Amino acid sequence: MIIRKFWEGRASATASFLLLFFIFFSVSVKAEDHSVGVDSTHHEADAKKFNAGEMIFEHVLDAHDWHIADFNGHAISIPLPIILLDENNKLHIFLSSRFEHGHASYQGFMLSHEAPHKGKIIPVMEGTHEIDPSRPLPTDLSITKNALALMVSAFLIGLIFITIGRTYTKRQGVAPKGLQNMLEVIILFVRDDIAKPSIGEKKYHKYMPFLLTLFFFILINNLLGLVPLFPGGANVTGNIAVTLVLAVFTFVITSFSANKQYWAHIINTPGVPWWLKLPIPIMPVVEIMGVFTKPFVLMVRLFANILAGHIVILGFISMIFIFGSMNVFGGYGVSIVSVGFSLFLSLLEILVAFIQAYVFTLLSALYFGMAMEEHHTEEHSVESHH
């Protein structure tokens, strides 16, 4: 029942996602029309020339410094630590300001501006800005914009919930109030409406810490991503590395909590004609693929939803500057519409922030529940009673 409802929800979410993507592409096409001939080193370029696609991608992608604003053609950004492991397993640690936004090399490395390594750190030949083809790309463990945003939000989450946890121990047997009361509703929702029905009354306890951490991590990062001011605004949950790690956690926990029946189900699916299993194991292959597609879909769904939200909002903001570069009055005129749409989409994104946190957590819980389902023994015990 829940699964069926969820699939319906997903279909509509996918439809709206496609629609939003369509809108975004129409915007970016327009943007490119007007940005023909813009110098690739746009920092020095005429401030009136504006490349919406570049701006949007600069915002939604990870970066080695935290770009806050441009002032008089100079980027105001926070330098972040660069941590590189080179081919000789030597560690290089320095601040990204050494790269001067990609205009300088440091310790034989440089921030690339061009494809195929755009935005990545490449090894360069001494004294030049050319890539050194003899050296492999370094292992980049830098604390990037998203990594810093992750730490900030993790700190924030930790602060909130440890405070609340202490409140619970201190104010024992007293009615909850304030922040504790607000978050208790969500905690109870995760427990009673996600974990209990999906995993089952007996076994849900073990998974509660993970599910709660997952839910609040996604929710708070989604919401922080909508705050345009530092330290918000980073596209954390719209980054595929972040959603990949979350999905891998779900996958690992599912696989480790799976019982024999779960694996037996995959290898020898009951209720399926034998010729689908022998001699060509079509069903087992499909089932094994399913084991991996479940977390893969989790990863892509969260990533795509949050990314799309960021892109669309930025797209609407970009429209002001695109029209503004054509005509000042056009810019002002469009700004009214764009701000209205951005506001509407931001509100929509707040809803999406909750929905995606809910969906990711619910599906994780469902997968845990499915991995531990004891379908057959129950049926047999029912039969033996008759």
Next chain:
Amino acid sequence: MELVLPGLGLIFWMTLVFVLLLFVLKKFAWIPILSMLKEREESISSSLDLAKQTKLEMEKLKSDNEKLLAEARHEREAIIVEANKTKDRIIAEAKEKAQSEASRLVENALQNIENEKRAAMNAIKMQVAELSIEIAEKVLNAELSDKKKQSELVEKQLNQLNFN
């Protein structure tokens, strides 16, 4: 393309941050919060149970009271009926006794009166007899002072004593 290619560095930091967050929150937030919530829910449900039980007990007590009250009322009625009966009986007995006593007294009185009457009669009779004798003596003395009168009297007497 970079959009859909996960960066190794971010994977590393994300894993580290998430694992740390998971363990820190588990120890300092989720376990205390969840156990407190459970404790509170249990205390609420036990309080509700207690209230329900108390209510039931109260109702039982109330019905017991009513039963007792009804019993008492019943007993009172019985006692009253009994008392009434006793009263009636006592009154009847007393009446009977009084009646018999009265009749006995009346009888005694009658007896006494009779006796007295008889005694009085006797006394009167004696008195009368004595007086008669005395009168007769006096009369006789007066009358029988001459012969003529004596014979007249005898004659009169004889006439009176008709031998029929």
